[in-house]
Amino acid sequence: MTGAEPSLRERRRAETTTAVARAALDLALADGWDAVTVDDVAARAGISRRTFFNYFATKDEALFHNALPWRPEVLEEFQRSTGPLLDGLEALFTAQAEQEAPDRDRALQVMGLVDAAPELLPGLLARIAASEAVLAEAVRAREGVDEFTAQAIAAVAGALARVGGMSWLSGLQPDPLTSTRAAWAVLRALTTTPGSDR
C-alpha cells in the first residue's frame, strides 16, 4: 500500500461526484429538498441529466455522497501504521478532523435540512452505515480480526465521532480536533481504570 496516484479518469470522476454533491446540498439549503429536481442539480453542477445518472441513481444519493467520506490518504496511513490499534484509530479520526476545514454553519444547516425533511433520514443513515463499513473493513485488514470484531470496533469509533461532532456543533468544544481528542480520551479513561480489565 504505497498509495499509487489515482488515474486522470479516477480524479475527474471524484471531482464530478464532489461537485454534484455540493450542488445538491446548495440547492437543498436554498430551496428546500422537495423543490429540487435532478435537472436542477445537474444544471448547477454543469453536467447533463444523462451524466448525472451515470453517477447517481437518485437525487438523494447525490445529496449524501460526500457525507462522512474517508480521505483516501488518511485511511491508507491508518492501514500502513503498525502501533496499537487504539492509537491508530485515534490518529485516523484526528487527521480527518484536522483536514476537514470545518464549516460549522453549513453543518448546522445540513442538520436543519434533515430535521425539516425527515424523508432524507434513510439516505443519511445508509451513508453512515457505508462509512462505518469502510472503517470496519480497514480494521479487519489491518488487524486480521473477524468481521464481528471489526464491526464492533468501527461502531465504537463511530459513536465517539458522533458525540465529539455534536459537542463541537453545539458549541461546547471550539473545533472538531479538540472534540475528537476529548472523545478518545473518554474511551481511554473508561478502559484504563485500575482493575477494569479482568
Added chain:
Amino acid sequence: MTGAEPSLRERRRAETTTAVARAALDLALADGWDAVTVDDVAARAGISRRTFFNYFATKDEALFHNALPWRPEVLEEFQRSTGPLLDGLEALFTAQAEQEAPDRDRALQVMGLVDAAPELLPGLLARIAASEAVLAEAVRAREGVDEFTAQAIAAVAGALARVGGMSWLSGLQPDPLTSTRAAWAVLRALTTTPGSDR
C-alpha cells in the same frame, strides 16, 4: 437508592403504556402502520381515545414507547454497584439481555416495519436518543463525571449493544446474551492491547 416500591398509580400507568405500545405494534405488523389509527390502537388496548391522549401525543409515540426500555431494577443495580465502570456497564447490558425473553421473529418484523415505513425513523431515532440519555444520566450520577464524558460512554455502550443485537438478529449469535458478551469482549480486547494506553 434502595428501590422503593412504585405506587399502585405508577404501576397502573406503566401497565397501560405497555399495553398501548404492544397494541400499536401488533396492529402495525398486521395492517401496515399507515392503515392504523389512534382509535384502532385505543380499542385494541382497551382504553378510550381520550385516555390514549393522556399518555401519548401521537400514534408514533405510542408505537416506540417500549422500544429500548431500561428495566428499573437493572438500572438501579448498576447505580448501586461500586466496581470498575466497565464491569458495571457490562453487567447492566448483560442483565438487560438476559431478562428480555428475546423474540427474534418479532424483532425482525419490527425492523421490516420501519424499512417499509421510513417515516417511522425519526420517532425510532428519538427513542434511541432518549434511551442513551437515560444511560448517560445514570453514568454521570454513578461516576460524578461531566456530561460530555457520560454521553461518550453511553454512546460507546449503545454502539456495542447495536452491533451485538444485529449479530443476534442476523443469526450469527445464538441469543442476545452471547452477542452482548461478545461485543463487550471486543471493547476489552481493543483497550487492553499492550502499550495501547499512553
